[in-house]
Amino acid sequence: ELNISWNHLRGPGAVAFARGLEANIFLRVLDISYNGFGDPGASAVGEALKTNNVLEELSMSNNRISAVGALSLGLGLRVNQTLRILVMSRNPMRGEGCFGVLKSVQENPTSALELLDFSEIQVDREFDDLASSVKVLLPALHVKTAAHKVKYKKELPSVFTPSLPASVPK
Template identity: 80%
Template structure:
């Protein structure tokens, strides 16, 4: 099916179109009648019957598309029996959402649904959410770069609380603000099967942090959370860090590009003292100075599980990098494998400490800003060295 769907002249045209898209002869129905008169084998009869069943699904989808004036691309029919349905960048809009929702209700094949960048607003997501609540096969949903807003967030979270098969949800870049935080918090409190949640590139703000923090503390199941680029700062950052302190399931957390500041870094340091589950933490570009790095290091002195720490693009200077590295050195049970200080210039004192630690922990990887090397110009024999 290429281009917009057109209204058919009757059921016969629907069946012909469906057969053409699915790659089956238009006369497959007649083939079934001939097979009975020709006494074909049972295997052939079963094959034809299966083909008829697939045609019914295709015809149902085409009819839904025509009825709603939808613009769902033909790739839907090519993928509807696949594990992944990729419809990103297709501009589905309201009509496409309606047609897709109708088809998803009875589709038992799709495991991953990718609808990134389709111009879907809150009302469109409401329609899709109702379909998701009835679908027991989809476990991975990507709705990034759409326009969910609070209406779409509420509808989606409500459907996921009804159907807890979904384990991974991506909602990056959806203009989600503090109004959506309450619905997300309810999802974290009730959905025990959700393992991965991406909320990056939204505008949740510090007030959302105060709402999501307590929910994170009580969540039982989430192992990966990306909340980068969300203006999480001040009291909200501290409340969120307290939630991390009490959480016993989260292993990967990205809170980069938020503006936690020194107070947020100190709260995360306190969380690391108690949290012995987290393994990867990204805190890059959060306005953390040397004082904040020193507070963060207090948690690193006792933490036993953190393997990867990224604090790049922070104004902590060499003094702050040294404090973090020294805290790892002072922790005999530290699990740190990677320390990322990229885009932070360090001095010789830091280099000396890093070199000594490489002797003790040869597997430890330490990333820093590229050192500027001054090259001496080679002079030709007899030239003036001035």
């Protein structure tokens, strides 16, 4: 389990870190939220997800990921078979990015995803229709959006509970 949230990993640093995930054989839970990975970092994480067969829980909230980055990340979700929880809340990907990620999950019948969290991101009717059809293929999958608060059967580990960095006074 590793929490590197609030570390200002951006640009080349975010890409280099994500590339390291490709060879990861131990890390099951990772929180990289509040870093500013952006689209290049999201794309690198997508590449890592294609080969990583260990990671189960990933939080990428507040990382400045647009629809373009979300679509790149989705390429990894098309083949990944181990990720169970993906938290992408509070990214500027809009409904288009959420749709692309969910579409990639739909194209992976062996997906292990149980929770896709797009909290505080508005989606449209087309997304809702896609979510309904994906639910038929992957009945264990719960999709959370700004409009759809779902109760997930497992409490998220403390690593996913956003906390203020040590430098911020309480």
